[in-house]
Amino acid sequence: MTIEQLSTLYLNNHLVRRSSFDTTKRLLRNTFGRLERFSTDTLRPQDVLEWHTSLSNTPYQASRALGVLRAMLRWGIRLELCRTDATTGTRRFPTSSRSRFLTTEEIHRLLCTLSYAAENIRLFVLIVLSTGCRRSEARNLRWSDVDLRHRRWTKPKTKNGTWHVVPLPNQIITALAHHPKVGQWIFPGQHGQAWSLAGIEKAWGKVRKVCNLTDVRIHDLRRTAASHLAINGENLSTIQKMLDHSSLQATAIYARLNLDALDGALQRNADRFFSSESLPPC
Template sequence: MKQHITQAFVKRIECDNQKSKQEYYDSEITGFILEVRSSGAKTYYLRTKGADGKRVAKKVGDAKVMDIKSARVKAIKLKRAIEESTDTMVILDGKNKKNTTLNNADDSCITLGAFYEDCYLPHVKKHIKSYETNISIFKNHLLPVYKNTPMDEISKASIMKLHSDMVVKKKLAPATANKVLIFLSSAFNIAIDLEIDGISENPAKSIKEYKLNNAKERYITKAEASRLLEAINDTEQNIHLKYIVPMLILTGARRGEVLKAKHEDFNLNQLTWTIPTTKNGKKRILPITPQLLELYKSIPKENTPYLFASPKTSKPYVTIYTSWNSARTKAGLQDVRMHDLRHSFASALVNSGRSLYEVQTLLGHSTSTMTQRYAHLSNESLMSAASCAGSLVG
């Protein structure tokens, strides 16, 4: 079974009475194992594949003598040595085991490619919900440059050049270049936390990111909303679009939250919609307003748990862009993005006098930072209110 092996776990875990031994596979380092025996013995092992593709096992150390951090460091060095060596130490082929010699690992620091496979990838898959972006940045931008480079040889100057070249020479978006800094810095922090030999500093931590000005603010007016909904009703490409878009406007929910909504998440007695897992990994509960209730009841009920299931797959839509683009173009609103409906929801709340805290709660922002972008709207409302006093001296 998989387990995040900590020193506390090693100390308290005991073998079940009915078993002679149990193995716990570490969730951080692929192939790193804690074996616990009924005799009370606890041992760290490493299992991986050699360069010849054969399975290899190696004892790392006695868990009662070696602490977990030291065991991890040794396991990573052994893993790299085994996977890069043509010799095999212990070949596991079912019942037979063959002992041979493994070349001693040199003292060079682990390469970024090896660290990515052995440590970084298992870490992000466990701790980050949308880790596909991390993988994409590494595969497309970091590994092509640093895959075979020992991590202690990756310099600040080299990273700065990579960061600059992505924008200046490759003409990539500054936001993409910034992700390279963020993810590489995160990798070094993980390596430092694991006490990987040779890595004591993070060369990416003090490099300045590009300043971004991508907080586009587009709010639809009541007249634009009417035009958009009228165009959607005339669009036949997606039978659910005429329900999806009003739901986005009425709730301020994210597109993915609406597309994946299930009937079981709607409590019509308490008038609440529970979004089980949001972007920040937490559930969010939204009130079902009278207009939303009327909309919900009008959605055709089909033999599927989802509100909006594709007729082809009976599962949530992967994308609705084609039908959305057709409708917004027909309404003359080509510059309106689907995410702008969420902004418009927030704008309507703020301009109605609702507090930024209420907006933050309904939008599901984990911090107030994102919600602050709507602060200027409340200032405009206050200015309009304060201007009423002008009649006293006008």
């Protein structure tokens, strides 16, 4: 069995019902070219290392591709489709986590631009920004998932493999109530499918260019929602529930944005240090 054949089986049997299916399929198409001809039984760690090194110009993508290859081979081993994991010994490239989120002024600029944008991308961005959902979750949003009366969005299956209920702000409920209802998808695409990723990115590219936010990705809107909750003092448990993180550790990065508690603690400490009552005469 070749790597190409194994990747097809992995996508269509293991990932077919997961929200990561489309992004993983695109990642494999963009990175697996030189690996596809190898047999799973003859693929060597040296081959994987050379392939991974060839992707060094895009370290984040290379690391993700290596992770997918490792998961795919181990899945194949469990099903006795292949014998060994040739990714052993190849390490991911070191990458720094992205921390870009919009400031209050940038959010205002974005909202002003959206007021003149096409209906689909306007509502799409508002949903991601106000609920902190993943791009794939907004893209696959169905009318049947939304309860307008009780302001609830039930995600049937998230990245964690479980369902997730999110309250919807009144502004989103109003926007949805006026949004054209065509078929099952809130953001319909062609041939009865959901809006394509390419279509979303093209529309978002136009919006961010107009409001001079060319470095902002759609995922940064999710980070913006979480960051502003943290800045305004919401606890990590609330942020975790919004982001649907499986552990609080993944959410802990946002704790550094709320400096109010630290500010108060440092000030109280300084007051104790420099209190005239605690200092001896000079």
